[in-house]
Amino acid sequence: MKMIDVAKIANVSVATVSRVISQPDRVSKETRQKVLEVIKELNYQPHMIARQFRTKETKTILVVVPDITKAFFSEVLRGIEHTALKNGYQVILGDTENDIEREREYINLLLKKQVDGMVLLTARIDKESLEEISNQFPMVLACEYMNGLNIPTVSIDNISSARKLTEHLIQLGHTKIAHITGPINVILSRDRLRGYQQAMLKYDLILDPAFIQEGDFSYESGYNQMLKLLALETIPTAVFVFNDEMAVGAIAAVKDSGLNVPKDIAVVGFDNVKMSSVYEPRITTIDQPKYKIGKKAMDLLLKLMSGEGLQKKKFVLKDQLIIRESCGAKASVQELEKV
Template structure:
């Protein structure tokens, strides 16, 4: 039987128990990763307990301390705000798998996406459509995931000899509201791109809402491309072109690795990169210059 509880409020008794720590369970991406972990764990006779940090560093450290107290058999960490040394030390002593993000130079067993190639693929798609003035709304840059997505954006622009206007690169927080507000900022300062690459689908949807609020159309006036391929992206208006992440598969691989670590089995590849895919829908179109 699966136990999903707030571990900050209830005592944990270890009985083939895996703790999954997420930064924000209301984010559909993390919910889907959790379901993938749960599916494999249940099959192997493990309880799954959810720990939601709410993007709070101290809460993340509290969850990590449960490993030291041996109240859980292993941990899947879907966030990495804690300093690298602390996470490394925990991973050396206890079964721990890092997912979605990674720690540069570490030997922690990790399952992640090649975010650089994903963002580069997204930006190159916009460039292939004829866009040159492309904006980028990135997620929090204290995360290696977002630094990699920004790096991929810059790589694509540089390889095509395109200049990035610094005003058109803005840091959001992955929420719909930040996508909306940052697009409104572009309107306020009078600096409009012909296309926007948003580092997740929720921000991309916020961007589209802002564009529509100004009486403009997507993609006729401004093209928008997201990242994640959330379920709602296919039924949004217009359908969102995006980079798909295999979220459920993330979870499955994390659980497989974690159970092997718990059983002290060998893992040949400490860092697994999962493939990404461009999903083309209706939110982007060919750019035609008006002379």
């Protein structure tokens, strides 16, 4: 039996159940009674209740990722682990496979005090629950983010970098530019779409709805969505793809259709994972400072766990535009301005 089960039956948040156990005075009498009745009915026994938080340490950190198979996260995890080990902490990994219920279950480990703190590389549960939990336990959000969320966050500015990448294509002379997005329910997908739209509008270029196709982060979706673009009566001359893995799929679809990248269609990606520098043609992309994101997130978590307050909670790191052959321009590195 888990705390999340109590929360579901009592129709309250996991954070509320935690407060009933550790800080009952902060919960209304009616809600407290309802939760206690469910706890009694289920015979729920928490492993380590929240009031033990400051006196017991596990020396363990939990890092929650949305999909461990994605190459992007390996360098972020390395930055987290190197910093954790240097400070005497072990790191355990939780892979949600983009399942919101599994994300809740991993957060439950923090509530039961089986880990000392948590770095989330994904945030799909509701903002209210995250903030309630972060008020009691050390938590840092990295890579992904939520608007208005009062939790320490480390990321890049996805809107400005997507805008910069699209403007690069425009400056190369392209006017028919398409965008293959990630899942639109993910904030990173919406931000990169917004950056693409801002660049197109800035240069008075037509935003054709057919030129925007939604993918799912995978090679296969990059391939399939590019085929849809190639089936249009008027095909784009350039495509900005949400990430490098999808960009590889998109380039494969162009090749299989008898066309050439970048001669017939320019393709750019995002993230600068290893494959982008070895695939042919090598892929123009945005380099996220993955190791630095992980290191910064862990540094912030260490401060929270030591009881140190943070005067600043939002950290936007610098990224780079990496120009390679897939866009048809001469290879170079352009640094984006720090936000």
